[in-house]
Amino acid sequence: MTMNMKSGEARTKRRGVWRAAVRGLALACISLPGAALGFCLSLLSIALIPVGVGLVTTPYVLSGVRAFANWRRVLAAEWGGVRIPREYRPLPDGSKPWSRTLVMLRDPATWRDLRWLAVDMTAGCVTALLPAVLLFYPLEGLAIAAGLWRLLDGGDGYWFGFVRVHDQGSAFSAGVLALLLLFFAHFFTPRLLDVHFRLTRAVLGSNQGELAERVRVLTETRRDAVDASAAELRRIERDLHDGAQARLVAVGMDLGTIEALLDKDPAQARELIAQARRSSAEALTELRELVRGIHPPVLAERGLGDAVKALALRLPVATEVSVDLPGRAEAPVESAAYFAVSEVLTNAVKHSGADRIWVDLHHTDGMLRASVTDNGKGGAVVEAGSGLAGVERRLGTFDGVLAVSSPAGGPTMVTLEIPCA
Known part of the structure; x- marks a missing residue:
């Protein structure tokens, strides 16, 4: 079973390498013509503003550039896991083209788009092409090692990297170099594609948003x-x-x-x-x-786990509490988590109609997580004036989050997370 898992992971990694190379090649083929066309049309349209033509054409050209940039934002998120926020200023509805032109030219995001086009058709194209080159170029070396160099030899030999192929021995050296490059491609091809997306975020994104x-x-x-x-x-x-x-x-x-x-x-x-x-x-x-x-005394004296267990003992519904906490959090965090769990349990007892409740407390990845699950009728929502909305506000003070899963018919699961050491 372990060998099957390892072989499955290896196949997944190989597919990831080929996928990164193909995607990089596609991005390179798109970056150069698409960015060049958008950049040249934008400069031409802006240059024609003094004669009046650009006042009409610029909004349409820049809208196309924005659509192209937004499409690349989607690819960066889906292919590279790199999220680039959209920070365009809203355009006035029903306005004339020249007023839209002025609004767009005053938007800093417009000039970031133009800078990104210039970078994308140069360094962006290169960084997108590198994964494909690193994977596909060694295939040429393997073909040379297989004897193809005789067909390519023009009399002075054929160069593969720093190896001049002119006989069978040098062809073997080219094959060894190709295998070495394939070894590096196996590890670095997906990372090189990440470099392209990070470059895109560095130029196209902004920390202001x-x-x-x-x-x-x-x-x-x-x-x-x-x-x-x-x-x-x-x-x-x-x-x-x-x-x-x-x-x-x-x-x-x-x-x-x-x-x-x-x-x-x-x-x-x-x-x-x-x-x-x-x-x-x-x-x-x-x-x-x-x-x-x-501030319950048991919370101050014995910590969050025992405090929640003591709280569960007072409930009229059978409640099972599971605690896996390596230590104690700061007092304000413990207090917030305790009262949040208390409010969720109160809601479950009052409104869910459940006859059993499960509470799980654990700490992982720098987060204190608590989940309360009941086998009631479901239908719980976070809305203004509800107890869950109050819990969400309480957690927000500590950068915490609240998630509710409560389909009709149940079960209901309320999960809260609070960052803490």
Whole structure:
């Protein structure tokens, strides 16, 4: 079985080498004429703007260049796994050609496209052609070693690389060189194609779009964190006001009454003392519940795994918890993960109709992952005002993500990930 797996991997790698060479050859054949045509037409159209012709033709030419660049972005993503964002400024709808021309010429992405065309028909063509050359050129050396050099010999011999083939011995040397090149092609052909796509990203892409997106995400998560903190403070204030504070006020009033009744009605005073003791015990219980809601003691003392297990024991639904954590994360990360899992479990108990729940906690690749699966009716969605939306906002503060798979009829699987060491 192991040998079959190894042979399968070898076949897959060979197919990857040939695929990279063929794709590189196709890109080279497209890069030179396509980029050259787009570059020359763009320069000609822009040059004709002062005489008025370019005002009409430039939007169409640049739109074609953008379509060509976007197509290459798709190939870079599909063939090389290199993603190049599109960062064109929006064009006004229903505008005249000259206004579209001005908008496109003011767009920095337009000039990046033109620079990329110049690079693509030169260095881009070379880097795309290298994988094919590295794989196909040694085939010529093997043909020479097989005796084809006699047909190609023009009297002075035939050169293959640095070997001058003029007899059977030099032909054998050419064959050895060809095999050596094929050996290198087996390992480096796919990587050379990656060089082409990375060159494309270096010229065609820009970090501004990624930075702007990062700033937008950070702004939203900061606003969500501020809103969540304000809501949490209001909840704590409301719980203290309506619960423990009201009971402590009642205890104080009872103590005042007891003080006045000690000499007049000792029996009534004893009843009020017992009532005050009960009220103080209830206030203490509510304070403990409030503290547990802010940061459970078991979470602080024993970590996320044991805290989730303790949480599962209190659920009315049979819950199985699997924990594989090599250590403890930072306290804010543990707290966020605990309350996120708690909210997901609460939703599962309330809305799924499940009779069994599975929780899995593990850490891999620098990510704390938690998944909650139930065998309920499904149909869970992340929408505004829902508990899952609140979980998503909580995780966003830590650059975490939430994924929900809940087809109609179930099962439902909610997965959350938080980056952490």
